[in-house]
Amino acid sequence: MRSNSCHSFISLDRLPIGRMGRVKALTAKEQSRRRMLDLGLINDTVVEALRQSPSGDPVAYQIRGAVIALRSEEAAQILVELV
Amino acid sequence: MKSLKLSTSRLVSKKSLTEKMVSQRAGAERLETGSNEVVVALAGNPNTGKSTVFNQLTGLRQHTGNWPGKTVTNAWGSYTYQGKPYVLVDLPGTYSLLANSVEEEVARHFLCFARPAVTVVVLDATCLERNLNLALQILEITPKVVVCVNLMDEAARKKIRLDLLKLAAILGVPVVGTNARKGEGLVELKEAIRQVAGQASSLCENDASGKGAPLVRYDEAIEECLDELVPLVRAHLGDRVNARWAALRLLEEDESFLEALAVFNNKNKDSNKDKGHDIDGGTDEVAGENSELWDSLQRNKSRLAAQGMGANQLKDLIATTLIRKAESIAQQVLVFVPENYQQFDRRIDNIVTSKRWGIPLMLLFLGGIFWLTIVGANYPSQLLAAGLFWLEKKLAALFLAVGAPAWLQGMLVEGMYRTVAWVVAVMLPPMAIFFPLFTLLEDLGYLPRVAFNLDNFFKKACAHGKQALTMCMGFGCNAAGVIACRIIDSPRERLIATITNNFVPCNGRFPTLIALTTIFLVAGQGPIGAVWAAVWILTAIVLSVFITLGVSKLLSQTILRGLPSSFTLELPPYRKPQLGRIIVRSVLDRTLFVLARAVRVAAPAGVVIWLLANAQWGEMSILAYCAQFLDPLGHLLGMDGYILMAFFLGIPANEIVIPILIMGYSGAGSLMEPDSISALRALLAQNGWTMLTAVCTMLFMLNHFPCGTTLWTIRQETQSMKWVLVSFLLPTVCGILLCFVIAQSVRLLGLLGL
Structure with a gap:
């Protein structure tokens, strides 16, 4: 377990596969922000990076019991804290 | 084979999205003409087996696919239960009703304006929390809901245990567990639909805000605004739309709702057309003739804005509140979820989506x-x-x-x-x-x-x-x-x-x-x-x-x-x-x-x-x-x-x-x-x-x-x-x-x- 200060947020696309992150902020706007909220990506939701597509992108994440694939541009708009 | 023959004659029609407004109006008229057919809407997330429930109830062999958003047409079918005819409308599968996509708009407009007698919400027993978000949003629009928890067999296979009685108690509506693919639980579902359809509609008109606490309570500041707005909205819109739900949409300046309401109002009465077509055009339609509502709306909006809750923050807050509520209900209802219930899916995905294979x-x-x-x-x-x-x-x-x-x-x-x-x-x-x-x-x-x-x-x-x-x-x-x-x-x-x-x-x-x-x-x-x-x-x-x-x-x-565009793709669980x-x-x-x-x-x-x-x-x-x-x-x-x-x-x-x-x-x-x-x-x-x-x-x-x-x-x-x-x-x-x-x-x- 690495120790992270609570201020060191990374964007979700940089979360290593197999690691978990806790959602801290969304930088997305409008529709794409709505869609993320509907997926359950609200504050303090724990997300796990499951696997990368064979073609490199998207990455599949475990979000509230569902497996959702997000493209890197989308995931970059989600800030998480390493768990 | 026999059921297919029957179903061909039962099939009312299959509407494309482009005809959606027409079909919705047809639905509305069907309701208003007071014909003895009971209109039942079928809603649910994609991949919940919603289409299977539809097929099993109507005998209509409409194709069901195991991928998100497959059913995008409004399919209609009918069945008879205890001598009474029911018309079942299969709404597009959506995760939410906050109108992010055409499908969500179609589903929401139907629930809102066509006002089906009963709405059946199909939930996936193996993914309850995620599905509850939609159920909560529908319950805000109408209390005449039957919750159908489908794929109980898949849940059992994954050793997930749920307390459906508790879910019914929390939501305040009937909850039926089904295995639609095997036809299990469908008689119970039909019976629940019959009972809810039979409930006096007066009961539900003054529900949400009228009879006690609403299921989802928002931030205190929002609730205060609602206390003031809801009676005014109800006075203005009558029983056409649920007042609490409409007031929330007015506060968050939901354009899709305002437009739909304007169209709906214009159709119902020859409304004033000289109003400007700015962003507030819809709001004008709603509140134009009612300065009290208009004033109150503006006052409350600025009051919330002063507390740091502009329209955008409000939207976030509403969506977040719903997710948290779904989370807390799921925690109460899920008796047991094994740690590794997704192990099987993950193992398969490790192969079929791996870099090498x-x-x-x-x-x-x-x-x-x-x-x-x-x-x-x-x-x-x-x-x-x-x-x-x-x-x-x-x-x-x-x-x-x-x-x-x-x-x-x-x-x-x-x-x-x-x-x-x-x-x-x-x-x-x-x-x-x-x-x-x-x-x-x-x-x-x-x-x-x-x-x-x-x-x-x-x-x-x-x-x-x-x-x-x-x-x-x-x-x-x-x-x-x-x-x-x-x-x-x-x-x-x-x-x-x-x-x-x-x-x-x-x-x-x-x-x-x-x-x-x-x-x-x-x-x-x-x-x-x-x-x-x-x-x-x-x-x-x-x-x-x-x-x-x-x-x-x-x-x-x-x-x-x-x-x-933004990209999200669900990888649903594998099914037998x-x-x-x-x-x-x-x-x-x-x-x-x-x-x-x-x-x-x-x-x-x-x-x-x-x-x-x-x-x-x-x-x-x-x-x-x-x-x-x-x-x-x-x-x-x-x-x-x-x-x-x-x-x-x-x-x-x-x-x-x-x-x-x-x-x-x-x-x-x-x-x-x-x-x-x-x-x-x-x-x-x-x-x-x-x-x-x-x-x-x-x-x-x-x-x-x-x-x-x-x-x-x-x-x-x-x-x-x-x-x-x-x-x-x-x-x-x-x-x-x-x-x-x-x-x-x-x-x-x-x-x-x-």
Whole structure:
């Protein structure tokens, strides 16, 4: 377990596969922000990076019991804290 | 079988999205006219088995797919319970009603304005928390809800235990557990619907805010605003829309709701049209005649804004509150969830979406399907042809015995019957094998993984990964593929997928590709020959995919310039497929549907084509005359005039291109009996076919104008002749260019002595 200060947020696309992150902020706007909220990506939701597509992108994440694939541009708009 | 027969007559109609408002109004009128039919809406997330519930209740064999957003049409069906007729409306599968997409808007408008007597919300027992978000939003609109927790068997298999009684107590509505695929729990569901439908509607009008605490309570500041606004909204809108829900939408300035409300109000009474069309236009419509409501709304909005809750923050807060509520309910209801209940899915995904095996496995699955189709279809196809042409001889004899004129016998037997017989013999066996296998992959939940594996290629082509799914659908039928494009949220990417769908060969084109491959590209017979044939077909498919990507990129950089839309794709849990159901469903729904359509088109086309082939103009038939005229062009493209004529006349359906060609070649309208592939080989060779002719014909088969049905579907979906024209020209130009370049370079190399 690495120790992270609570201020060191990374964007979700940089979360290593197999690691978990806790959602801290969304930088997305409008529709794409709505869609993320509907997926359950609200504050303090724990997300796990499951696997990368064979073609490199998207990455599949475990979000509230569902497996959702997000493209890197989308995931970059989600800030998480390493768990 | 029996239930299918019944259901055909029960099917009310299937509405496209473009007709959504019409259908919703129809629903509303149905309610208002007080006819004794009970309108029941069926809502739920994608992949909850919602369509299975629909099929089981109505007996309607509507296709259900295991991928997100598959059901995008409003399907209607009906059933009778205890002597009372019910009309069931299958809403599009959505995760939310906050109107992010067309589907969400359709579902929400129906619930809001058509006001069904009962709304059934289907939840996936294995993914309850995620599904509850939608249920909570629906409960805000109407309390006349039955919650159907489906896939209880899957939950049991994963050792997930839920307390449905507790869920019912929390939500305050009936909750029924079902296994729709096995038909379990459906009687209980019908009974619950009956009871809720019977509840006095006065009870629900003053529900939400009237009788005690609402299920979802928002931030105290918002609740204070609602306390003031709700009575005013109710006074203004009456019982047309749930007041608390409408007040929330007014506070968060939900444009989609305001527009819909304005349209709805205009339709109901000739409302004032002189109002401005600014962003507040909708609000004007609502509050215009009621300055008290208007003032209160503005006052409350600024009060919230002063507390740091502008419209955007408010939207966030509302969405967040709903998710938290769903989370807390799920925690209370889920008695036991094993730590590793998704272990199985993860293990499979570790293989089928892995870097090393993901794409090879995908090619293997698809290649395997095509190989089985090719090998398996040969024998039944010959048998069928033999039977049908035996019948033709009997028919001809019958015409002769009755003393019918020769032209009538020619037109009906040699024209119509023969064309139909050809289409059936060639199409039925491959379809009866291809569709069940494809449906199997679909049912397993494999197809979304294909989208996942391939998305990066689509991203690079500025298209949406879900286009991989619409293309898969296109392999079955391009018209179906075009309809499936609705699953793509962004209009630009949806148009790209719609226009390029025709670049993947549909089921009507495969038989030709397979026949020509077998005749000209594969030397050996038997299993080895079949393997090579499969390799060639796979090459054709890979080529069509690359062309699709290239054209998608071209489109997005020219007439459809823009950035890719946001992308989210759910990888649903794998499900155990129900083999029996797959066979029945794919044979009845898809095979016979496509076959019936092809026969409908082939029969009249057979007559027309027979006339063209037999009506003489000077020394030659009209067909031969046209073919002669087109011959120079055909030659330039590595084909001949008859082949081009066959493509033109084949516009009703790609299936009949080869039969037309045979009719043309054999002359005088006497169609050759398709009793064997070797007879076809001899006929084509006689008419100067070479390997080059075959390759060019196959390329043109892959890249030419869509069939009539597909063009008509594109018109319906895009509501624009411009896009129909683009969809017509784009593949045709591609095909002409490809064939020209290949034919000319092969001839040039030939001159060089190769």
